[in-house]
Amino acid sequence: MTVSRTATAESGKARKEPADGAIEGSALQLGELSELLGYSLKRAQLRIFDDFLRCVAPLQLTPAQFSVLLLLDKNPGRNQTEIASTLGILRPNFVAMLDGLESRDLCARVRSTNDRRSHIVELTDKGRAVLARAKKLVATKHEARLNELLGPANRAALLSMLTKIAQEF
Amino acid sequence: MTVSRTATAESGKARKEPADGAIEGSALQLGELSELLGYSLKRAQLRIFDDFLRCVAPLQLTPAQFSVLLLLDKNPGRNQTEIASTLGILRPNFVAMLDGLESRDLCARVRSTNDRRSHIVELTDKGRAVLARAKKLVATKHEARLNELLGPANRAALLSMLTKIAQEF
């Protein structure tokens, strides 16, 4: 869409009228943009990711990294291809990502004995510990704030619709 | 998060049991990932943008370009900084974007007479025509399909919540 982080401007300064049709000094009219679901979707997503980063900042985890750790925890014994594809990450791009996590000793590649081509990706103890702390931060800071804003019922409805779009649209 | 376009894998092939704990051959467990709002948000956003691109493909407009045209139409007489910042685009990045639209004769930069630093960005006639066609495509193909999936009431509720998150979170 567009919809970058903020790109602040309009610090509220005095304007003079421009003689042509525009209402100067005022905020621009979003118009039909505010009815475009994709636009609000993108802006909301950026906000949520920003807040996620803030909440998990002490652990230095991005949303993507967090999702990998979560997946590793729930799915032991899987190889890179399986993990990556489940998250919609292309195999080539997953290599550097794993390198990052492995270099921090959050997970480890282990050669599979069944298929010596593949690397089983395992959570390390440190990875489990970091994941546990991250989960707590996400739950108590990030998701809790969302619950506060929307209310539990609305939050559930929102999640349900988003999942439906992701799966069925 | 992660959440790329598709990165298809798992083309459904025969597996053999791995002797360790994992249930092979089955899809991976998303686990708590399916409760993470940010995750669903990102996946839904990618789906929506993909569909938008498909629907507007005949006009070769990205969501970002469409949002610019919409904004220009509703806000004549504004300069680059105002347009860009409203959409959350950083001024430097908006230059190339405008270049693209201007080279296709969808809009034009006009030196302001009041402030000769700034460029007023105007929709051209062709820009207006393309925008009109784009609006129709978006309404009849893209948004209509969403309405079909969610129902009008749910769609409105979804939009409302996303806007709230974008504005208040």
Added chain:
DNA sequence: CAATATTTGATATGATGGATAACAATTATC
């Protein structure tokens, strides 16, 4: 079994979006 095809992780590379610093021209402020 041998030949061929496929899969896995990896590398290189390109395209795109987003962010910052710096600059010339212009305007605002003091």
Added chain:
DNA sequence: GATAATTGTTATCCATCATATCAAATATTG
């Protein structure tokens, strides 16, 4: 009139995403 701020622009960097290709290992097939 000197200094500061703003506008559009360029250059540059970083991250994400996508494709082609490769060697090693495995699967398939004749």
